[in-house]
Amino acid sequence: MSEKLPPGTLCAVCEDVATGKHYSVASCNGCKTFFRRALVNNREFICQGNKDCPVNKGVRCACRYCRLQKCLAVGMDKNSIQNDRDRIGYTKRKRKHDDHESDDRHHSEHVHDGSSGSPQVNDNSPENGDIKDIKIDLNCLDPIAERLTTLENNFTLLLSRCGDLHLYATLEDALNAPSRFMQPISCEWSDHVVLTSRDDKMPFWRQRLIALYIDWAKTFSTFRSLPYTDKVAMVTNHASSFMIMCEAFRTPEHAKSDVVRRRPDLPTIVSNNSGQGCSRVSTAFSNSDNAEGTHDDLSTLLNATCIQQSINKGILFGDEKPAEEKTLLPLPIREIKQEIIETPTTTGMIQLPTEYGNLPADYGLWIPQDYGHPTAGHEGKSDMHNFFEAREFCAGRPSSCNLNLNERTMRTVPMIEPRQFPILTANSASLSGITPVLTMMIDLVMKPFRQLNFSTTEFALLQAIMFFDPDTEGLDSASQRNVIAEQKKLLAVLFRHLQKAYNINAAHERYAAIILRMPSIRRAAAKKNESLQVLDMLQLHEMNSLVKETSLGVRPSSVQQRMGIGGGAGGCLTFANEHPEA
Amino acid sequence: MSEKLPPGTLCAVCEDVATGKHYSVASCNGCKTFFRRALVNNREFICQGNKDCPVNKGVRCACRYCRLQKCLAVGMDKNSIQNDRDRIGYTKRKRKHDDHESDDRHHSEHVHDGSSGSPQVNDNSPENGDIKDIKIDLNCLDPIAERLTTLENNFTLLLSRCGDLHLYATLEDALNAPSRFMQPISCEWSDHVVLTSRDDKMPFWRQRLIALYIDWAKTFSTFRSLPYTDKVAMVTNHASSFMIMCEAFRTPEHAKSDVVRRRPDLPTIVSNNSGQGCSRVSTAFSNSDNAEGTHDDLSTLLNATCIQQSINKGILFGDEKPAEEKTLLPLPIREIKQEIIETPTTTGMIQLPTEYGNLPADYGLWIPQDYGHPTAGHEGKSDMHNFFEAREFCAGRPSSCNLNLNERTMRTVPMIEPRQFPILTANSASLSGITPVLTMMIDLVMKPFRQLNFSTTEFALLQAIMFFDPDTEGLDSASQRNVIAEQKKLLAVLFRHLQKAYNINAAHERYAAIILRMPSIRRAAAKKNESLQVLDMLQLHEMNSLVKETSLGVRPSSVQQRMGIGGGAGGCLTFANEHPEA
DNA sequence: GAAGGTCCAGCGTCCACTAGA
DNA sequence: GTCTAGTGGACGCTGGACCTT
Ligand SMILES: [Zn+2]
Ligand SMILES: [Zn+2]
Ligand SMILES: [Zn+2]
Ligand SMILES: [Zn+2]
Helix, strand or coil: CCCCCCCCCCCCCCCEEEEEEECCCCEEEHHHHHHHHHHHHHCCCCCCCCCCCCCCCCCCCCCCCHHHHHHHHCCCCCCHHHCCCCCCCCCCCCCCCCCCCCCCCCCCCCCCCCCCCCCCCCCCCCCCCCHEEEHHHCCCCCCCHHHHHHHHHHHHHHHHCCCCCCCCCCCCHHHHHHCCHHCCCCCCCCCCCCCCCCCCCCCCCHHHHHHHHHHHHCCCHHCCCCHHHHHHHHHHHHHHHHHHHHHHHCCCCCCCHHHHHHHHCCCCCCCCCCCEEEEEEECCCCCCCCCCCCCCHHHHHHHHHHHHHHHHHHHCCCCCCCCHHHHCCCCHHHHHHHHHCCCHHHHHHCCCCCCCCCCCCCCCCCCCCCCCCCCCCCCCCCCCCCCCCCCCCCCCCCCCCCCCCHHHHCCCCCCCCCCCCCCCCCCCCCCCCCHHHHHHHHHHHHHHHHHCHHHHHHHHHHHHHHHHCCCCCCHHHHHHHHHHHHHHHHHHHHHHHHHHHHHHHHCCCCCCCCCCHHHHHHHHHHHHHHHHHHHHCCCCHHHHHHHHHHHCCCCCCCHHHCCCCCCCCCCCCCCCCCCCCC | CCCCCCCCCCCCCCCCCCCCEEECCCEEEEHHHHHHHHHCCCCCCCCCCCCCCCCCCCCCCCCHHHHHHHHHHHHCHHHCCCCCCCCCCCCCCCCCCCCCCCCCCCCCCCCCCCCCCCCHCCCCCCCCCCCCHHHHHHHHCCHHHHHHHHHHHHHHHHHHHHCCCCCCCCHHHHHHHCHHHCCCCCCCCCCCCCCCCCCCCCCCHHHHHHHHHHHHHCCCCHHHHHCCCHHHHHHHHHHHHHHHHHHHCCCCCCCHHHHHCCCCCCCCCCCCCCCCECEEEECCCCCCCCCCCHHHHHHHHHHHHCCCCCCHHHHHHCCCCCHHHHHHCHHCCCCCHHHHCHHHHCCCCCCCCCCCCCCCCCCCCCCCCHHHHHHHHCCCCCCCCCCCCCCCCCCCCCCCCCCCCCHCCCCCCCCCCCCCCCCCCCCCCCCCCCCHHHHHHHHHHHHHHHCCCCHHHHHHHHHHHHHHCCCCCCCHHHHHHHHHHHHHHHHHHHHHHHHHHHCCHHHHHHHHHHHHHHHHHHHHHHHHHHHHHHHHHHHCHHHHHHHHHCCCCCCHHHHHHCCCCCCCCCHHHHHHHHHCCC
């Protein structure tokens, strides 16, 4: 209404500089606030003088009666005063005396609450994780952390023991089906590890992994409530990273060939065939013929060890778990632990090669040397598994982070020497023969994982935090908001979890270290996808076309489009039903 | 959808008079805006009562939790919210109060994040024990944080004011020369902003940026003590990310063309030519001819405004700095502030387009609206600059994170329409014409930066933390250890810094939020490199050969090799002396 | 014109501070 | 010195006015 707002106008009440129009009158902040408070609190002032006290910047506080009178006189409109509003927060400026939230907060804009109608029942805003809560929680896992930990263990259980794991034909099927983790688990740790026949050409474990990955995702309500395309985007975005992480987690430190050689007496659990697939710990030596030296022995031995030892060992929790956590493990974990104890072979240090089926390009790999090792972990030895894989093969370079500047030019990834095995003996210091993708995976993911000595809970949380990536390409903005919220929630859980086990400084350090793995994992995943693209372009299948359907970029080469540099991509999803030999 | 629009319908939420259907529900303006804001900013409210507070016109503001619940209950559709609709912002807004560009506008619509987000929640959870420490530290910046903050400001100072900045000819020269930041700064904020002639074909600012980047790196003793090849690796690894971050940081929220139009009276500082290069805030409108509408005006005006206003304003600290920090700023910062105050034009709120020189493909861009804004930041308004650039040009798609699945297939980045400018008028709702790289930059880096409302200190720390990337390719293992240590140290500084300004919960949340930007930045950087490769392959120059010398992969196409997927790459280094037109 | 978005004056809340008890 | 009612500058929120598609 009234026009303009002069530049250096003065307060109509006290002549101080006006900060704008307040209650219809140009006035300063002080008078504005004074007016509101006086009315809101229904104050009645008394003039000590003759009701004609001067009111100006210098003495405006001298007589409140007169000040209020003047406010009214100059036309301040009481109708412009609104009701109380909700409490607000501050993002800038930090409180000086923060401490105690002596609930007296909100001390009072309103003196005597005169029925201002503010429904504020308020006070003690406990919600926020206070230290108190944390202490209380100290003796029990955070429900979310607990759920994820159990989930992770069930994941491994199903992956390794579920004999009749249905492998979804398409992504759509996978997303629509109910999550297997939300139903009674159909198998137990005491069951045999699933096996795949030597002639099975399918990328056995990879298929299972992807299928379960989607089931895993579906356990998150936030995920379930996402629109279909966003689900696809999410699953696609994290797929490669998910797999890489699974591979990197629980991998033994290194092979001790002597042990391997020295224990052919181990009970051979695998009887039917020369053993493939030992759960997440599997051997790729489907062809022992071209293995060198002790490979035949290994091949046999691994069947026994990988099933009883490594699998149990790697999939399970180590014995060194911190007390709190150990005693609080959800049921499944306890069972696992028992099995460990009961298994005589758990003391072996055998390292297991891997396999994803018997594809020509697949091969087993011993993680060389002690690539990394516990450092800050609160967990004991390596209770990890070798879960490697490498689809592409080429005359790679030794691993390590030394000047691998040519990787990028190796485009075709020609699968050279498909049946060649990496050096497996103790002497094989370097990973010659290892693809650059694998190299990256080792250096960027596996090694750091070991150095951190991730606990299962931490691992599970990181998986989830990464899965709920707000920057997932193609996410609807509404969904993005949900994802942001979920991720934030999970981050808080992680931090709280760490606070239980470490002092504040160690906690934040570890917190950062864990989060900092993300860029590296994404990078390794991107590298992986980059290579996979080549393969994908040659073989488009079910999954691919499905993904194509549900995505926008419906070009013939849409698969490629989906493989953003950043996170994982749909590439690996195509493995579920792909493969020439299949 | 539903029919008609009743006459005196009431708001389904608060019973106020509805102004129409909003988000599928007849509602008032208030509820409409409230709903959008709550979701866009991902707010989480807490009911002080029992989640059944009344919601009506009178008390609708009393409990935001219940108000939002009711919005949802009556069916407001979150999917109707169009997140990134018009990034360009209004260009024709007619303001009531013309003149007097009231300085501190910009309150911003979006608050998002809520790192300390839900205010009412965190604000008071003082519990954390080290309040004492906080108080003690409150009065002094951590030495490292302080150094980095000063460094950042000096960086900007030299970048914008140093008239005789020597641009190293080769990377080697750059690495061997002493850091300019370790010598007395040769210029002051009161100096004129450096200018480049209109005919200068060199990527003026980019060159300066890179040169100073290396000087910046050399201020770290950890870096200086690294072997030469590792220095190269480090610098190379973070280069793209560094640039992207610089661009994203300090970018104005959006343009107000009317202001631009209305003030051709501004003192034209740029006299020689129609002005290019306005420090980090520059215009790309080197060709006003093919600009539509008001572009000519802009082109001219920007020369004046970008130099005096935005530059001073953006490069400098805002006035909103929190008191503590404000009074503790290192000298250079104080000077900056003075200048702000003394410069009459600094009060302008003009948003500036950008430029990196007058490359055909470069163009200016208005950052639209208030994308994000303070939420957890403890610093004031946007004191950012538009520091965009886009080398590649192509018929891009609107930005936003919505389904941009084709980006990856746009390989050749052919600089289509080299002289075409992005639509700048009000009609150009989206960033059509913007390269996918830019799109990623905006979505993954700039937008989040704003939402976080980074302080200069936080920004400086993140730069350093990312620079000391243990996973830098080609790092010697001894060096890697040093890098890890340095990074860890910096992370600790960051956390401590955050603890000073936030309570423990908000601190860890913000800590994570900051660290979580890393993957996104790397991703954007990778995308940038991907595109740059094409150009690099066409033009190899000085820097390139130098880089080749010092690196291992000495193939003809070595440049490409250096551009790992992960972090930044040497790509941009080649810009120092490149460019066809040069 | 309808519906989604942005702007910004103006209103309420916060909280550092300060006289006075 | 402690406690407390009161102040007012800084800022978060709101919603009517407007801009855009
Ligand atoms: Zn006054
Ligand atoms: Zn009086
Ligand atoms: Zn309403
Ligand atoms: Zn309520």
